[in-house]
Amino acid sequence: MAGNSFGHLFKITTFGESHGKAIGVIIDGCPPNIDIDEDFIQSELDKRKPGQSKITTQRKESDVAQILSGVFEGKSTGTPIAVLIPNEDQRSKDYSHIADKYRPSHADYTYQQKYGIRDYRGGGRSSARETAARVAAGAIAKLYLKSQGIEIFAHVSAVGTLEAPNLDTTNLSALLDIRESNIARCADPATANEMIALIDSIRKAGDTIGGKISTVVRGVPVGLGEPVFDKLHADLGKAMLSINAVHGFEYGSGFSGSEMQGSEHNDIFVKEEEQVRTRTNFSGGIQGGISNGMDIMFRTAFKPVATIMRDQETLNEAGDSTTISGKGRHDPCVVSRAVIIVEAMTALVLADHLLRFKAYKD
Numbered sequence: 481m482a483g484n485s486f487g488h489l490f491k492i493t494t495f496g497e498s499h500g501k502a503i504g505v506i507i508d509g510c511p512p513n514i515d516i517d518e519d520f521i522q523s524e525l526d527k528r529k530p531g532q533s534k535i536t537t538q539r540k541e542s543d544v545a546q547i548l549s550g551v552f553e554g555k556s557t558g559t560p561i562a563v564l565i566p567n568e569d570q571r572s573k574d575y576s577h578i579a580d581k582y583r584p585s586h587a588d589y590t591y592q593q594k595y596g597i598r599d600y601r602g603g604g605r606s607s608a609r610e611t612a613a614r615v616a617a618g619a620i621a622k623l624y625l626k627s628q629g630i631e632i633f634a635h636v637s638a639v640g641t642l643e644a645p646n647l648d649t650t651n652l653s654a655l656l657d658i659r660e661s662n663i664a665r666c667a668d669p670a671t672a673n674e675m676i677a678l679i680d681s682i683r684k685a686g687d688t689i690g691g692k693i694s695t696v697v698r699g700v701p702v703g704l705g706e707p708v709f710d711k712l713h714a715d716l717g718k719a720m721l722s723i724n725a726v727h728g729f730e731y732g733s734g735f736s737g738s739e740m741q742g743s744e745h746n747d748i749f750v751k752e753e754e755q756v757r758t759r760t761n762f763s764g765g766i767q768g769g770i771s772n773g774m775d776i777m778f779r780t781a782f783k784p785v786a787t788i789m790r791d792q793e794t795l796n797e798a799g800d801s802t803t804i805s806g807k808g809r810h811d812p813c814v815v816s817r818a819v820i821i822v823e824a825m826t827a828l829v830l831a832d833h834l835l836r837f838k839a840y841k842d
């Protein structure tokens with residue numbers, strides 16, 4: 481049962497449905513005396529919110545975060561931080577025609593079978609709207625990590641089969657500026673333009689398309705990760721796969737590593753400026769489930785959104801065959817908004833593991 485909490489020492493619990501009164505999160509375990517920059521939290525929410533561009537859902541939410549507790553004079557107090565985000569633009573009539581039908585590949589069928597009851601409006605709890613709560617919590621985790629010298633950068637590296645070239649990741653804040661200069665959130669401007677045109681044509685055809693997000697984390701000390709079950713990459717994988725529409729996770733060389741030989745794949749240790757580094761980083765910054773001090777690198781793959789604006793064959797709750805077509809406001813491709821969700825979940829995993837790592841120290 482349950483399944484709405486994540487993390488051990490830096491722990492979150494989210495609540496709320498897409499068409500209920502509000503969504504929100506309780507963050508338990510945020511260390512005291514962290515500067516809680518509310519403008520930063522809001523700017524993170526603004527990057528995820530619906531209605532932000534022509535290639536996202538047109539639902540208009542201000543997604544203004546209300547911090548109800550745990551912060552005093554701009555700093556965390558070490559007590560639970562509760563964040564509430566009211567829902568303002570629900571349009572439940574868009575869902576009345578599918579109240580007793582199952583959208584193919586959506587959560588409709590499994591939620592109905594598991595719980596025997598389902599808030600079908602906007603997908604209820606299964607809606608990606610829930611991820612706004614994660615972004616609010618992730619922004620607080622990022623503020624803690626920043627105080628420890630850790631930075632996270634993600635961008636859209638593919639839409640469908642359209643792939644961005646590999647980036648030079650020397651300057652992550654410069655890449656962040658490029659990413660934020662386009663609505664696709666790809667840090668390669670030429671590919672970003674092609675992605676926008678592709679998503680727009682898919683939207684006009686009433687269809688949806690998947691994509692990939694690449695993430696780099698810099699400044700993580702050696703030693704984060706708790707073998708054998710809570711290996712750092714295992715927890716990152718769980719975090720990514722808990723995001724709506726995620727179908728794949730790979731770190732370092734990932735699936736392509738299975739096509740290489742050990743002599744090519746081994747990351748050779750070298751000493752640079754009195755620091756142990758590796759010449760290559762096929763390990764993606766994690767060896768034996770523990771961070772090795774190199775950049776942590778992974779990719780997350782998203783399937784195409786299930787709700788499409790075309791007639792599809794399906795079944796209703798009585799088991800009769802029928803047809804179904806999406807109505808209303810949906811994302812033709814989620815990755816441009818999901819970049820912020822990926823960063824938030826990454827921050828939550830790292831904040832939790834940093835606190836667990838510190839528990840070993842005197």
Ligand SMILES: C=C(O[C@@H]1CC(C(=O)O)=C[C@@H](OP(=O)(O)O)[C@H]1O)C(=O)O
Pocket residue numbers: 498529530537538539541570571574601602603606607608609610612724787808809810811
């Ligand atoms: C509201 C958001 O995205 C929603 C995610 C979603 C779904 O089925 O996941 C369906 C749509 O909901 P509605 O039909 O109520 O507008 C999206 O707009 C959000 O991300 O904040």
